[in-house]
Amino acid sequence: MPEPVVVEPNFFEVIGTQRAMRRLKTDPVPEAYIKRIIWAATRAPSGGNRQGWRWLVVTDAAKKKQIQEWYEEAWTRYTASGYGNARTDLPPEEAKSNDAVLKSANYLAAHLHEAPVLIFACALTGPGGDITAGSSIYPAVQNLMLAARALGLGTALTTVHRAHQDDVRKLLGIPETVETAALIPVGWPKGKFGTGLRRPVEDVTYWDAWGAKRQ
Amino acid sequence: MPEPVVVEPNFFEVIGTQRAMRRLKTDPVPEAYIKRIIWAATRAPSGGNRQGWRWLVVTDAAKKKQIQEWYEEAWTRYTASGYGNARTDLPPEEAKSNDAVLKSANYLAAHLHEAPVLIFACALTGPGGDITAGSSIYPAVQNLMLAARALGLGTALTTVHRAHQDDVRKLLGIPETVETAALIPVGWPKGKFGTGLRRPVEDVTYWDAWGAKRQ
Numbered sequence: 001m002p003e004p005v006v007v008e009p010n011f012f013e014v015i016g017t018q019r020a021m022r023r024l025k026t027d028p029v030p031e032a033y034i035k036r037i038i039w040a041a042t043r044a045p046s047g048g049n050r051q052g053w054r055w056l057v058v059t060d061a062a063k064k065k066q067i068q069e070w071y072e073e074a075w076t077r078y079t080a081s082g083y084g085n086a087r088t089d090l091p092p093e094e095a096k097s098n099d100a101v102l103k104s105a106n107y108l109a110a111h112l113h114e115a116p117v118l119i120f121a122c123a124l125t126g127p128g129g130d131i132t133a134g135s136s137i138y139p140a141v142q143n144l145m146l147a148a149r150a151l152g153l154g155t156a157l158t159t160v161h162r163a164h165q166d167d168v169r170k171l172l173g174i175p176e177t178v179e180t181a182a183l184i185p186v187g188w189p190k191g192k193f194g195t196g197l198r199r200p201v202e203d204v205t206y207w208d209a210w211g212a213k214r215q
Numbered sequence: 216m217p218e219p220v221v222v223e224p225n226f227f228e229v230i231g232t233q234r235a236m237r238r239l240k241t242d243p244v245p246e247a248y249i250k251r252i253i254w255a256a257t258r259a260p261s262g263g264n265r266q267g268w269r270w271l272v273v274t275d276a277a278k279k280k281q282i283q284e285w286y287e288e289a290w291t292r293y294t295a296s297g298y299g300n301a302r303t304d305l306p307p308e309e310a311k312s313n314d315a316v317l318k319s320a321n322y323l324a325a326h327l328h329e330a331p332v333l334i335f336a337c338a339l340t341g342p343g344g345d346i347t348a349g350s351s352i353y354p355a356v357q358n359l360m361l362a363a364r365a366l367g368l369g370t371a372l373t374t375v376h377r378a379h380q381d382d383v384r385k386l387l388g389i390p391e392t393v394e395t396a397a398l399i400p401v402g403w404p405k406g407k408f409g410t411g412l413r414r415p416v417e418d419v420t421y422w423d424a425w426g427a428k429r430q
Contacts (some may be wrong), residue, residue: 011224011365015255015358031429035416040230042413044357045372049316051414060423101264123346131338131394132374134349139357139372141350142259143230146361150226157260157354159347173425179346198257199266201250208275210388214246 009150018146019196020101021154022108024115024187033151034117037186040147041121044140052124053140056172059117066171067161068113071183074163075109097197108156108185115185119144120172123179137181144184154189157182224365233361234411235316236369237323239330239402248366249332249401255362256336259355267339268355271387274332281386282376283328286398289378290324312412323371323400330400334359335387338394352396359399369404372397 038055046052058064079102090098112118121144123137145155161168161183168180206212253270261267273279294317305313327333336359338352360370376383376398383395421427 009226011226011229011361012255014226015258015362018258020260035420038420039416040227042416042419043230043233043411045233045235045360045411047374049312049411051419054419054421054425056421056425058423063423097264125346129346130377131340131344131348131352131396132377133346134353135356135372135374135397137346138349138353139360142354142357143361145260145354146226146358147230157350159262159350162345162347172423175425178425181346182350196258196260196264201254201257204257204266204269205250205253206269206271208273208278208387210269210271210390210393 014146014150016195017193018149019194020104020156021189021191021193022104022156022185023111023190024154024185025190026114026116027188028116029153029186029188033153034119034186036151037144037147037153038119041140041144044143046136046140050136053137054122054124054178055144056120056122056174057117058120058172061113063171064113064115064118067118067168067183068109068111070164070167071112071158071161072109074160075105077163078160079106094197108158109160112185115187117186119184119186120168120174120180121182121184122174123181124177125179133179134181141182141184148186149193152188153186154193155184155186157184159183229361229365231410232408233364234409235319235371236404236406236408237319237371237400238326238405239369239400240405241329241331242403243331244368244401244403248368249334251366252359252362252368252401253334256355256359259358261351261355265351268352269337269339269393270359271335271337271389272332273335273387276328278386279328279330279333282333282383282398283324283326285379285382286327286373286376287324289375290320292378293375294321309412323373324375327400330402332401334399334401335383335389335395336397336399337389338396339392340394348394349396356397356399363401364408367403368401369408370399370401372399374398 148155363370
């Protein structure tokens, strides 16, 4: 286990201010920090504690550029087909937030290779399965992103590369039986951490029956 | 957002000592704590920030007992079919840990209804999809379990109830289009928090190519 590299970040402050940071500086990230956030990932639960994960860290400039080109190609197709378009069904505050997310996602697609580190969260579980297929990898991804936040590093959980998953597998030598569950750019953020826009707890919590809210 | 109820838990201590706690006391959990851990859940990322989740909190004794009976029935079938059987392919330390997990999982199946609170993490995404179907719910589940740990509450991520998902839906009025991605028992732990057994970071981290390890 790598040594801690920062002092005493408060848990609830980290939880409350971890949000996608898509504008990242090109400055390098020390290897100890990378190992520290992967250490955090490995503390997460997995079914039967099988730990069926691998963390593929990409810092090679040519590989990052190739991945960015695939990513941007897929992202451009998604947005052209309407994904993330300005939504008219949202209240003003959410619509504004939605637009900001779309802009930063566009930025990420164009600048992905500038992130000093890309991490692929690889699941050894094979393809198929229902929603629970993700239950042994995304808790670890979240731990990684929270630990990054605690260290002052920005991240975002992306899956756009999966449109080119076979290409990515060939580029990095990943076996066909391995699912790249997420691509997480990691770097020092250009912007500031802050609280993301979320609905109130009371709106998304039911008590003893579906739809039964409490204030 | 509910008020904080504990002081300054250290982030890396929480991350490092959050593990499945399957033996729980029957003592009640104050509603403020439940709301606090659900608040933490809602801080997690979700695709397009859609927040397509609902948190169904079950404290009703009769409903908990019915859910426990379905859970134990499915768990008994799984273990009878070989799931979790003593594994001979593991190094001694892991085999011992594996046996301990199996025992505590058996305990949970028999005592699930004694947990003061059961929380269903409900995903509004509908059935189907690939592994990424879980990418917008399990990060939130992990946030919830980490926050519980920070407050001294035990949890475990379980999916065994899904063998009876239609029964659970009928009991609680959950629409057919909603996936119950996890059932999380919540309560004050009988045992102590501690570090789970995990493989070293170096064993599960590759650099720039699959299989390329660094010390």
